[in-house]
Every structure is written in structure tokens, then in C-alpha cells.
Amino acid sequence: MQEAGLLNQSTLVTYFKLQGLSVNRKVQVAMFVMVLILYVLTLIGNILIVITITYDRRLHTPMYFFLSNLSFIDVCHSTVTVPKMLIDTWSEEKLISFDACVTQMFFLHLFACTEIFLLTVMAYDRYVAICKPLQYMTVINWKVCVLLAVTIWTGGTIHSIALTSLTIRLPYCGPDEIDNFFCDVPQVVKLACTDTHIIEILIISNSGLISVVCFVVLVVSYTVILVSLRQQVHKGRWKALSTCAAHLTVVTLFLGHCIFIYSRPSISLREDKVFSMFFTAVTPLLNPIIYTLRNTDMKNALNKLMCRKERKETK
Template sequence: MEETILLNQTSLVAYFQLRGLSVNQKVQMAVFSMFLIFYVLTLIGNILIVITIIYDRRLHTPMYFFLSNLSFIDVCHSTVTVPKMLIDTWSEKKLISFGACVTQMFFLHLFACTEIFLLTVMAYDRYVAICKPLQYLTVMNWKVCMLLAMALWTGGTIHSLALTSLTLKLPYCGPDEIDNFFCDVPQVIKLACTDTRIIEILIISNSGLISVVCFVVLVVSYAVILVSLRQQISEGRRKALSTCAAHLTVVTLFLGHCIFIYSRPSTSLPEDKVVSVFFTAVTPLLNPIIYTLRNEDMKSALNKLMGRKNRKEE
């Protein structure tokens, strides 16, 4: 009986209205063009990375296995929010149903949290490869890689289910306007018709803590790697430094957003939308650029793939 009343309270708001990035029509058209270009390039770049890694047997290593997972997650992560945002650009009222909003929040946190765990695993992979090269194939064997992949996806699912369940149980009876271009937990719980301080503390202790702890672990890992690189020969050091620099760039951009949004109470700041743009559209695009333009093995594999494709067409 109590659950039925709670469900009825929750369902009082059938739709939420997304405020979007701007109410100015010219700005909206510029935003549409920018997001469309970013999204198309994100799909092409990340899918090409996955295909290249599958095609080239030289890239069948733990590092590239995790990189293909990262590219897959980036495609999914961007797809959760960007297509809806592109459609809303042409809509006078940017509405999203309660069910669609909950679904968007679930998958947004699933892919975001899974990516955080994946970046941490990738740092560990680089640590073993650089600091313990003789033990690398033993420590990072395929069984371990598969178990790590299963663990990070399971962890992301549990995290997302927990946050979405907490948000879903709150009563929503108005207002119904979300100050962003997609549904996220901090913005949605602000619309609940009840005191949400306990939920906000749980969000900070969950999402915020995961982001901060993983960021600290990553920084410490790369600091240890950089110290270890001082003892290596110049060529090997240059290649390892390039890889670590790429990873650190991704980590800073991605985790910077998570720490900024989820490590404070649910209050709206002018910077939130700008940070959200980087989180949903820019970072998934930067990953293929960083990992292909800075990586000689990937560039060589891409050239080989393109060369074979051109020969087949001829």
C-alpha cells in the first residue's frame, strides 16, 4: 500500500521540461551545428578505433583491449544525451517523459561510472607494463583482463542502479523544469517535493567519492610511472611518456567534470552547462583524437586498414 502511494506521488509529473543551453534561436542553431559535428566525428572516430583494434592482430594486447572498451563506452555515453539534445533544438518545448528521464539518468551514470573504473584499470595496466615489464604478460593475462572488464561493468551497473533508485523513490509534484539539456540526478532531485538533503549526501558520498578516490589513485599511479621512466632508455621513455600523457589528458577532462558536479550539494552554477558540454560531447570526441594522433601503433594500423580497403575498391 505504501509503495503504491509512493509510485502515485512519483508519477504526478508526467514530463520534465529541459531548459537547454540557450533560448536564443541563433545560438541554438550554432549549438546544433557544433553538437552535430562533434557527435558524427565521435561516432566515426571511436567506431574506427574499435574496428582497427579488432582487425589488426598486433593490437590484440591488454592496452588496446581496454582502449576498445573505452571507445565503445564513449559512443554509448555520447548517444545517451546528444541525439535528444539535437532533436530538442528544433522543438519549442523541450519535453522529456518521466520514464525517459529516468532511463537517461541510468545509462548516463552506467557509462560514466564504468569509464571511471576503466580509466583506473588502464592506469594499472600501464603501471605493470612500465614498472614491471618482465611480469606484464603474467599479471595482465587475458583471463585477468576479462575479469577486470566484467568487474568494471558490474560496478558501473550497481552504482547506476543505486543512484537511479534513490532518485525514482522521491515524490515529484512540480516544478518540472530542468536547468540543463539532459536529465541528471543533481538537477532532477531539486524538483522533488520533499527534503533531499540526505539524498544529496548519499550522492556526494557515492559519485563524488568514487570520482575523487579514482582521481587520486590515477594521479599516484602516473606519478609512480613517471618516476620509473627516469631510469629507462630514451626511446622507450618517449613512447611511454606519450601514452601516459594521453591517459592523463583524458582522466583530467573526464574526472574533472565528475568531481565538479557530484562533489558538492545540488546547486546550479553558471559553469554547470559548460562543464556538461565537455562531459557529454567534447571528451568522447577527444579520446579518439588523443589515442590515434599520439599513438604510432594506432596510426600504423589505421594506415594499413585504409590501404587494404583502397586496394579492395580498386
């Protein structure tokens, strides 16, 4: 009878209420306009990068292969949360079903964890290219690129399944209000009507540890790169420094959020929504800005693609 009662309690919550970004209507409208612009620019910029790399044979190199993967992930990552948030701006209740919430959590962690692994792989790619240029095509060949891509996607999937499984096994019988504008594991676990101390430790051990370890690996990689740049000529040094600085900017903003959110107990802070906004709407836009506007090869390829399109339209 006790187990049956617990089962009935665990099925009481069929919908969660999302608090959104703000209760102030004017702030909500302003955020809607800003986030909509950021999302549209994210889609256009990242999709354009994928198309450009696909059609320009000169960009069929390991570095741009990983960059196209990063653009694809950024499109998917922002699409998991932003459209729902935009729709909820005009809704009073901001409801999300339990199944939709679980689905959102699964894909959020799938794309986020895969991107963390991909950024780490991209750092290794830059390390080999700068520190061991003569061995680059041997170490980072196409077979290795495909193997690394399969590995990071598999790792992200396993990570997401593990976290989602831990979350859906908990009983939810109220409260049902999530203190954010999307479903995430820490906020949802906090609503379970049972002791979640062990689950929170597992979340920190999983997501938090992955973020911290990858960040340390990235810092060590770039430290080695910077040391090796001391032996290069002035022009090559500044070009390599520019590439590393761009990569570090994306890494710091992205992993900074993950470390802040997942390396502590499931408690709500005022800064959470700000970090989440950067995580879901701002960071995915940095990819096309940093890797396209500051990259001569990408700008030349984009111009070539635009010229080809104009020629087709005039015929």
C-alpha cells in the first residue's frame, strides 16, 4: 500500500510552471525582442558557417570540420530552449508538460556536454597545428576526425542519458514551479518530494566534474601553446595568439556557466538566470562572430559563396 501511495504521488505532477525571466511585463517584452534578435542571428550565422564549409573545398580541413560541428551544435543547443522561452513570454502560466520537460533536459545536456568535449578536441587540434605543424596531417587525419566526432557525440549521449535517468526516477508530487525559463536538472531535482542529497552529489560528480576537468585540460593546452609560441616568428605568433584568444573566449563563457551551475548544490541564486541567458542565447552567437568575422579564410569563402549566389540569380 505504501508503494502504491508513493506511485500515485509521483504521478501527480504532469506539468511544471516556468517562472520565466521576469514578472515585469515591460522587461519581458524587452527580453523577447533582444532574445529573438539573438536567436535569429545565431541561426543565420551558424547555418551560414556550415553551408560555407560544406561548399568550399579549401575549407575541407580538420579545423573547419570541427568548426562546422560546433556551429551545428550551437544551432541545436539554442533551439532546445529559446523558442519555448519566446512563446512563454506571451503566456500567463508558462506551463511545460513533464514529458516535454524531460525531453528538454535530455537534449540540453546532450548538446552542452558534446560541445564541451568538442571544444576540448578543438584545443588539441590547435595544439598539434601550432606545436607540431609537420606532424599535423599525420596526427589529425580524416580517420581520426571522424573517430573523435563519433566519440564526443557518444560521450554526450551517455552523459545525458545518465542525468535524465536519475531525474525521472524521482517522485514529483509538488511543488511544481521551476525557477528558470527552461527545464534543467538542478532545478527539477529540487522539486522532488524525497531526499535528493545523493542525487545532487551525483550531478556535481558528473556535470561539474566534466566541466572542471575539461576546463583544466583546456587551460593546460593553451599554456603549452603559449610557451611554444615564444620560439616562433613575430607574424606567425600573433596569428596563433589571435586564434587561441578567440577559442578561449568561447570556452571561458561556456564552461564558466557549467562550472557555476553544476559544481554546487541545487540552490537558486539571482545570477542563475543571467548565466543561463548567456549560456542559451549569447554564447551560441559568439561562434559565428569570433570564427567568421576574425577569420580571413572564412570571409573569403563567404564572399565566394555570395558571388556564386548572385551569378545564379542574374542568369
